[in-house]
Amino acid sequence: MNILIVKNDKNGIQAAAIALRAGKLAAIPTETVYGLAANALDEHAVVHIFEAKGRPADNPLIVHIADIDDMQKYAKINDAALRCAQTFWPGPFTMILPKRDCIPDIVSAGLDTVALRCPASKTARDIIRLSGCPLAAPSANISGKPSPTTAQHVYDDFADKIEVIVNGGACAFGIESTVVTLAVSPPVLLRPGAITPEQLRTVLPDIQIADAVLHELPENAKVLSPGLKHKHYAPKAKTTCVTGTTAAFTEYVTARAVPDTAVICFDEEAAQFSQLKTYPYGSEDHPEVMASKIFALLRQTDKDQIKRVFIHTKFSEDIGLAVYNRLLRACAFDIVDAEKKRAFIIGVTGPSGSGKGTFSKIAEEYGFLHIDTDQLARQVVPQTIDALRCAFGDDILSEDGSLDRNKLAQAAFSNEHNTKRLNEIMHPAIIARVKTMIAELTEKEQIGAVIDGAALIEAGALELCDMTVTVWAPREERLKRVQKRDNITEQQAQIRFHGQKDTAFYTEHTHYALCNTSYSQFKTETEALLQTHGFYIKEK
Numbered sequence: 001m002n003i004l005i006v007k008n009d010k011n012g013i014q015a016a017a018i019a020l021r022a023g024k025l026a027a028i029p030t031e032t033v034y035g036l037a038a039n040a041l042d043e044h045a046v047v048h049i050f051e052a053k054g055r056p057a058d059n060p061l062i063v064h065i066a067d068i069d070d071m072q073k074y075a076k077i078n079d080a081a082l083r084c085a086q087t088f089w090p091g092p093f094t095m096i097l098p099k100r101d102c103i104p105d106i107v108s109a110g111l112d113t114v115a116l117r118c119p120a121s122k123t124a125r126d127i128i129r130l131s132g133c134p135l136a137a138p139s140a141n142i143s144g145k146p147s148p149t150t151a152q153h154v155y156d157d158f159a160d161k162i163e164v165i166v167n168g169g170a171c172a173f174g175i176e177s178t179v180v181t182l183a184v185s186p187p188v189l190l191r192p193g194a195i196t197p198e199q200l201r202t203v204l205p206d207i208q209i210a211d212a213v214l215h216e217l218p219e220n221a222k223v224l225s226p227g228l229k230h231k232h233y234a235p236k237a238k239t240t241c242v243t244g245t246t247a248a249f250t251e252y253v254t255a256r257a258v259p260d261t262a263v264i265c266f267d268e269e270a271a272q273f274s275q276l277k278t279y280p281y282g283s284e285d286h287p288e289v290m291a292s293k294i295f296a297l298l299r300q301t302d303k304d305q306i307k308r309v310f311i312h313t314k315f316s317e318d319i320g321l322a323v324y325n326r327l328l329r330a331c332a333f334d335i336v337d338a339e340k341k342r343a344f345i346i347g348v349t350g351p352s353g354s355g356k357g358t359f360s361k362i363a364e365e366y367g368f369l370h371i372d373t374d375q376l377a378r379q380v381v382p383q384t385i386d387a388l389r390c391a392f393g394d395d396i397l398s399e400d401g402s403l404d405r406n407k408l409a410q411a412a413f414s415n416e417h418n419t420k421r422l423n424e425i426m427h428p429a430i431i432a433r434v435k436t437m438i439a440e441l442t443e444k445e446q447i448g449a450v451i452d453g454a455a456l457i458e459a460g461a462l463e464l465c466d467m468t469v470t471v472w473a474p475r476e477e478r479l480k481r482v483q484k485r486d487n488i489t490e491q492q493a494q495i496r497f498h499g500q501k502d503t504a505f506y507t508e509h510t511h512y513a514l515c516n517t518s519y520s521q522f523k524t525e526t527e528a529l530l531q532t533h534g535f536y537i538k539e540k
């Protein structure tokens with residue numbers, strides 16, 4: 001499809017309206033973020049929105065109108081709704097009301113309510129008027145990505161999927177509208193935005209704030225708005241939000257910075273991080289500036305191929321609440337207080353016989369706990385035995401009914417399919433155990449832990465780590481070590497190496513790689529690495 005990028009002048013507005021009238025998609029600017037619009041009354045047109053975004057079908061869309069009076073055509077309104085409309089419209093405010101039948105089910109995702117917004121952007125309203133229909137328009141990003149605040153962002157996500165983008169420049173607010181449901185009593189703030197809680201209380205004195213605005217919901221929790229439970233705004237990099245003073249933030253980030261780390265910080269503190277890529281997002285006391293920059297910066301970290309992001313985050317009740325809410329989602333609720341000690345987790349991986357255990361022993365001298373995943377695999381047998389029997393039959397048991405690890409190995413490693421089944425059972429059990437151990441370390445304010453395992457990458461365990469290291473050595477050397485260590489023949493060692501990943505696989509997924517051929521050199525390099533991250537030998 002040839003995409004048309006047009007100005008927000010008369011011709012551009014007309015091009016968008018023509019596409020929309022023909023049941024096609026057009027990306028339009030608003031004062032909050034760009035919207036991916038379709039005729040809200042045409043369910044065939046709306047299907048394309050869900051397809052293009054990869055949006056879950058259970059997440060309803062906002063219907064945009066150009067004239068306040070139109071609200072009664074699409075929703076059943078009451079006094080509170082009227083007062084809200086008069087006070088906050090046109091503007092960055094969305095209200096949820098019982099819907100009328102003309103709104104197709106696909107728009108409301110089967111709910112009996114509809115979200116309505118009359119945007120302040122004149123371009124947006126002109127497009128709605130000229131197309132002659134209300135517009136269903138979610139933010140114009142691929143589902144899960146940061147919302148678009150420029151036409152370029154929309155183009156980056158949808159180059160070949162939509163007809164037209166109307167370029168209205170950078171969006172004024174940069175964060176999506178405030179969403180309030182009036183379909184329940186008292187009304188509830190579902191998504192904070194540029195209209196602040198204080199402003200809302202002037203019209204809706206009894207308004208509540210939904211738990212999900214500031215807290216991670218338990219899985220399967222009942223939510224007032226489906227959008228609250230979907231993953232959001234996440235950059236590709238592992239992202240952590242950090243609260244606390246500039247000094248504490250600086251110390252926290254400096255210890256945890258790995259190659260390709262970036263810092264999103266307040267303007268005042270950008271100079272603190274001369275070694276790191278910094279993205280200042282506004283002065284500490286200007287959350288409205290942060291709101292206008294944050295999505296663009298999150299997208300920029302992807303473009304710059306950043307692997308790790310730390311965001312200095314500050315809570316406030318004004319527009320800052322909207323920024324805080326988006327950041328909590330961008331980091332998947334990985335938020336820490338820099339003033340409190342949090343265990344530092346090192347993941348060490350690499351092929352058999354490379355010396356992961358040696359690395360762990362050195363780190364133990366620095367106060368790290370050694371978590372050996374082979375040992376954990378034994379510890380989780382009681383939880384996994386039923387699943388293992390189900391997968392591999394009772395042949396894996398010894399005569400007294402306990403697990404025979406040799407028999408299990410024979411059954412599981414006989415082919416790829418069985419190995420995969422074994423991993424599907426064992427990895428989640430081991431990870432759950434590791435998570436509990438990490439939480440205990442933080443609780444006790446311990447330094448941290450080294451998790452050591454050949455399968456950390458496949459098991460998804462790197463996600464739990466602040467720093468990841470591959471330890472490697474040439475294959476011949478490793479073969480000899482494994483024979484000696486486990487007292488096995490060369491042939492047995494060869495069999496064990498069969499099917500193992502090569503060194504490149506490990507180094508591609510980890511922050512550092514250390515070669516372990518000479519012990520003294522390996523020890524020096526390991527210690528240097530620990531010291532770079534601010535750790536020193538534990539005093540006896």
Ligand code: TXA
Pocket residue numbers: 030032033034035036059060061062094096108111113114115117137138139140175176177178179224225226227228
């Ligand atoms: O600023 C904005 O609101 C932008 C611009 C384009 O207007 N639009 C936007 O749409 O942010 P979207 O789809 O990205 O977010 C709409 C949110 C979602 O979290 C959705 O779950 C919620 O509103 N929502 C829509 N209809 C709802 C309903 N009937 N009940 C509860 N929540 C609803």
Ligand code: MG
Pocket residue numbers: 138139147
């Ligand atoms: Mg969105």
